[in-house]
Amino acid sequence: MITFKNIGSDFIGANCYYLNFDGNGIILDSGVDPKKKGKESLPNFSLLKEVPTDYAIISHAHQDHIGSLPFLIKEFPHLKIISTPQTRALAELVLHNAVSILNKEISDEDFVPYSHAEVDLLIKSINYLEYEKEIVLSSYYGGANSDVKIKFFDAGHILGAAGILFENQNKKIFYTGDIKLSKQQILPGATLPLTKVDVLILETTYGATSVEEIPEWDLEAERFAKEANNILSNGGSILIPVFALGKMQEILSMIFILIKKRKLADVNLFVGGIGKQISSVYDLNRYTTNRIDKEFEISSIPTLDYNEVNNCKDFFKSPSIVLASSGMMIKGTSSYDFAIKWLSQKHSAIFTVGYMDPESPGYLISKARKNQSIFLDESSRIKVNCDIKNFRFPSHSNKNELLEIVEKLNPEKIILVHGEEESINSMAKLILLQNKKRKIFLAQKGKEITLLN
Numbered sequence: 387m388i389t390f391k392n393i394g395s396d397f398i399g400a401n402c403y404y405l406n407f408d409g410n411g412i413i414l415d416s417g418v419d420p421k422k423k424g425k426e427s428l429p430n431f432s433l434l435k436e437v438p439t440d441y442a443i444i445s446h447a448h449q450d451h452i453g454s455l456p457f458l459i460k461e462f463p464h465l466k467i468i469s470t471p472q473t474r475a476l477a478e479l480v481l482h483n484a485v486s487i488l489n490k491e492i493s494d495e496d497f498v499p500y501s502h503a504e505v506d507l508l509i510k511s512i513n514y515l516e517y518e519k520e521i522v523l524s525s526y527y528g529g530a531n532s533d534v535k536i537k538f539f540d541a542g543h544i545l546g547a548a549g550i551l552f553e554n555q556n557k558k559i560f561y562t563g564d565i566k567l568s569k570q571q572i573l574p575g576a577t578l579p580l581t582k583v584d585v586l587i588l589e590t591t592y593g594a595t596s597v598e599e600i601p602e603w604d605l606e607a608e609r610f611a612k613e614a615n616n617i618l619s620n621g622g623s624i625l626i627p628v629f630a631l632g633k634m635q636e637i638l639s640m641i642f643i644l645i646k647k648r649k650l651a652d653v654n655l656f657v658g659g660i661g662k663q664i665s666s667v668y669d670l671n672r673y674t675t676n677r678i679d680k681e682f683e684i685s686s687i688p689t690l691d692y693n694e695v696n697n698c699k700d701f702f703k704s705p706s707i708v709l710a711s712s713g714m715m716i717k718g719t720s721s722y723d724f725a726i727k728w729l730s731q732k733h734s735a736i737f738t739v740g741y742m743d744p745e746s747p748g749y750l751i752s753k754a755r756k757n758q759s760i761f762l763d764e765s766s767r768i769k770v771n772c773d774i775k776n777f778r779f780p781s782h783s784n785k786n787e788l789l790e791i792v793e794k795l796n797p798e799k800i801i802l803v804h805g806e807e808e809s810i811n812s813m814a815k816l817i818l819l820q821n822k823k824r825k826i827f828l829a830q831k832g833k834e835i836t837l838l839n
């Protein structure tokens with residue numbers, strides 16, 4: 387018997403799934419919901435209390451896929467953890483970074499954040515598996531058919547991101563994780579297994595976004611350069627909120643290459659936080675993972691550290707570009723604090739470059755226009771004096787690419803995950819239009835789906 391259960395959020399948030407292969411219990415990702423705090427941000431681990439659990443496999447090191455792993459391991463210390471070596475290296479940075487953030491924000495006495503020492507132990511216990519190497523996972527208590535073969539495929543989303551192929555009882559199941567089929571600036575796009583699968587667990591982040599809204603990377607880079615030059619030549623500065631992991635490296639490299647090609651004004655570039663350390667991990671892995679240009683090192687880009695700028699006014703003294711996390715301008719992060727300053731500057735601009743959750747401050751700011759007023763929280767009204775421009779440099783597949791994945795892997799059953807309700811519904815319709823015979827499941831929290839009887 388093979389079953390699936392969603393342990394995390396219904397839509398985008400804390401990603402966590404449970405697969406049971408004849409008694410071999412595998413937890414797939416263990417994320418936190420970045421919009422929530424404390425216990426509320428965690429998956430419902432109590433759903434795992436009554437079922438066998440053997441392994442935890444982490445698809446990539448973004449918080450919505452790895453952020454609750456330390457809590458999962460506290461409750462289930464026997465779990466063997468598996469990821470790619472790159473995800474393991476990135477996990478060390480992002481989980482240590484999260485310790486400091488958690489300690490700052492938690493006031494709930496019931497909720498004990500994890501410590502740096504616990505992260506060190508956790509990282510040591512992660513077993514790594516390289517892309518396209520196969521291993522067999524055996525279960526301690528599982529039945530006669532419980533051995534599962536697994537293989538990681540480069541998902542093209544961020545460094546180390548993996549799509550995961552499971553094989554058990556002659557059935558193949560593929561979990562995309564977060565997947566980007568076409569190229570970004572540094573990463574060349576995903577590799578898919580060259581096989582038909584029985585079940586596909588598919589992310590649907592851009593399932594409801596029209597393909598026209600997500601232009602090709604290089605065309606969008608040209609538009610970016612043009613709009614940026616307008617602001618910079620007027621003496622303004624540009625704030626770009628980015629995820630420290632992935633988006634920062636891709637966008638910084640894109641800006642540098644545009645400057646080198648003389649398509650963009652050569653101004654000071656500011657970065658900060660753990661983005662720099664993450665760039666070093668990208669560089670260290672440039673020969674061992676897929677790259678568009680293996681010689682290119684992100685760390686060779688001349689940048690200044692925004693944490694060393696004592697007064698925010700300094701950013702506006704001469705034209706500059708500041709890349710700050712978090713990507714969705716979540717309250718309490720650098721990009722949120724900078725955005726408050728930027729909004730009052732009439733010559734400057736905020737450029738958004740990626741996905742904004744509709745409940746995030748970033749979404750509100752990305753929709754605002756010059757001279758409007760917005761409420762970032764109930765009490766404070768802020769007048770928008772700066773320009774706001776939205777760009778799309780996605781690290782997720784667009785609708786057509788998602789359909790291409792479905793077509794190539796040709797599954798009978800598809801479980802739609804990691805998308806807003808609208809995206810999931812839209813993908814379900816498109817997949818059925820393509821082929822009526824496919825069976826589609828929505829991964830409702832806690833509901834068991836039988837994949838093989």
Ligand SMILES: [Zn+2]
Binds near residue numbers: 448543
């Ligand atoms: Zn991700």
Ligand SMILES: [Zn+2]
Binds near residue numbers: 448450451564804
């Ligand atoms: Zn994700």
